Amino acid sequence: MIQWSPDTVTYQNGGYDYNDNRIRGFSLTHISGAGCGDYGNVPFLPFPGSSPPGYSTFSHSNESASPGTYSVTFDDGIRTDLAVTQRSGIAQFTYPAGQTASLTVDAGKAFNAATGSVTISSNGIAGYTDSGNFCGSGNHYRLFFTVVFDRPFASSSLTGGSLAQVSFDTSANPTVTAKVGISFVSAANAYANLQAEQGGESFAQVKSATRGAWNGMLQRIAVAGGNVFDTVTFYSALYHVLQDPSVFSDTDGRYPGFDGQLHTAAAGHAEYADFSGWDVYRSQAQLLAFLAPQQASDVAQSIVDQGAQAGYLDRWTLANGNTGVMNGDPLPIIGSDLVAFGAIDFDYWNLLWESWQGTVKDNERPGWQSEAGEGFVPAANSWSGATTLEYATADFAISQLASRLGDTAIHDVLLHSSSNWRDILNNNDLYLEPRNADHSFPSFAPTSQNGWLEGDGAQYTWLVPQNPKGLFAALGGPGPVGSRLDTLFANGLNAGPWSAGAYLANEPSTAIPWLYDYAGRPDRTEAVVRQALTTLYSYGPTGEAGNDDLGEMSAWAVWAALGMYPEVPGRAELALASPLFPGITITRGNGVVIDITAPGAADNTPYVTSLQVNGSPSQQPWLSEGFVQNGGTLAYGLSSTDPQNWGTSPADAPPSFDTGPATPVTGRITGLAGKCVDDDQSKLSWGNKIQIWDCNGTGAQQWTTASDGSLQVLGNCMDVANSGTTPGTLVDLWPCNGTGAQQWWPRSDGSLLNPPSGLCLDLPNSNTTNGTQLQIWNCNGTGAQRWTVP
Structure with missing residues (x-):
């Protein structure tokens, strides 16, 4: 305090x-x-x-x-x-x-x-x-x-x-x-x-x-063997991380609430204040729970208390007041982060309830109606592109909290909406961009901040931490993505918010270096993270490149020195780089211990040549939630040169979380009169009509419910023509591109919802004549919109 x-x-x-x-x-x-x-x-x-x-x-x-x-x-x-x-x-x-x-x-x-x-x-x-x-x-x-x-x-x-x-x-x-x-x-x-x-x-x-x-x-993180400058830098950063949020209740437990009334924290617990929400949800909250799960539980309870007393969860709170500063919906993410890393001694059911209710509160989520109805916040709203992505991230984090608590209904709804980033993907230039209310894209420059907050389009296009695999597929695949990331960092590690480079002194860019792990290039994560750590952070009075933001930027430095990072909000998997110190012992507040040995670790040895997890060789550039929960040993082989052969297999990439089934399922889609959804004459031409037809077992009727939420046939996707959003827009065949026009979400009544339009897949006038082309229409629960999918 x-x-x-x-x-x-x-x-x-x-x-x-x-x-x-x-x-x-x-x-x-x-x-x-x-x-x-x-x-x-x-x-x-x-x-x-x-x-x-x-x-x-x-x-x-x-x-x-x-x-x-x-x-x-x-x-x-x-x-x-x-x-x-x-x-x-x-x-x-x-x-x-x-x-x-x-x-x-x-x-x-x-x-x-x-x-x-x-x-x-x-x-x-x-x-x-x-x-x-x-x-x-x-x-x-x-x-x-x-x-x-x-x-x-x-x-x-x-x-x-x-x-x-x-x-x-x-x-x-x-x-x-x-x-x-x-x-x-x-x-x-x-x-x-x-x-x-x-x-x-x-x-x-x-x-x-x-x-x-x-x-x-x-001493909950004890490092050994490094040079004195790296050691001082490391512990200075850790000290900064642990300063906030700050204790707000007195020794008798009393504190003023967000309702102006006096409240009393439970015996043996403390109330906390000063939540730099937009900043710290990215990695500082996770580090608090990683090291101090008991105090982090009190931090989480304080979030619940703030929501109960104020009536909603704000974005940046100070003392016992909301400020409304920044955008997104970060406090539910912080709470979900804390639970994922083991802070569970608090009222987590009310955290879930408040977070779920907050998705439809104007003061918590300005612009939520558009985001919920059409999948994005329109460009007329300030920071619309950034807010769309922040809401999608929050929805994912809350969905994971719901999953941990066994609430499948909330999980399913919010997991789907966590893919709303697809609704601002412009397939013409492969950027995430602000979008007009009429679904057109305004003029766009990657280095402009229009629609973004403390960053630009070149940087925000990567802000899909919950689903790097899906984002990469939409951007052309891991190969082109790797080259594009290389270009971003070649244009600068800390180039500022109006540049074609990264801006690692500020939060929207902090997760980007770790994305290489998902693209089969962990060597690039290792190199970029180490370069950023040793050039943007140091032990002197200018030892941090940007605002610390109540410990967030310092938390990035701590994670980077450990060679691990909580890339996905609401989850506890850790993407890997390489440790800076030859010896590291992490003793969590619950007694769990993680021992890391890395002979030869130094500023100039960032590349991983081998890794043993609990004594067994591993090619995975990530650690599971189970390892974080239970602890264990990591033994690294490191080099100053790039071997380019460790952790490169697509099968070894860290997990991404998409809207469809984890394992795609193939079969026919049937509707009225038992007829099948069909690709007309098995043609692969763009714009070929998707129709109703007698079931005949051909490949034109073998649809795959893919993990990215699309429906695929003959290697292409069911698509809303020209990304239309009006009732009666026809449905056709188009190359899969990861956009919202190709998202089809099953609902409990058997309908398939297209999220950007808010309309359902429909058989016009319930006409079961062979060759009738499907359309999107107002969701009405009729048989014309009831489909059986694989």
């Missing part, structure tokens, strides 16, 4: 700019590397004399930091040492002799506009501060604090009701100790938090305990 840290005059959303040598205060709350600012509440500033300066200067040579502690000596000679517990902090302010020792505590200051109120006692300050407006969203929170000093004030004053200025007699002892507790409930609770977590402990005791707690968590 508390992140007591320095804030520089030069503003950064996290509070601190390394290039600035002016500290304006030490505020109590922060979020790590977000794209907008908030918190920065109640800065403390020690100073000499009686007139408070706007800032104090310092040198980095007089500054140090480690997890949970910070120290700096200002150029004016004042030294500040900070250490924290979960909800409280302790500071030592050491003043030079011969000057008045003063301090300001400002409840009316934060990174955004703030107001506050404080009261001053003989040796304490208590009050609250109000702030918010993250990304201009209008969110609001109130933070309470209580500070107790180790001596009475020599003088004190109050300005404007929120700025406390105090001074101390330091003639006998130049070091003033301050203890502070914070709470979102009350000043009394802030004091109770302080007492519960510190009591009479000294600064040294608090610092030691905090260091031990952090080491206990960081």
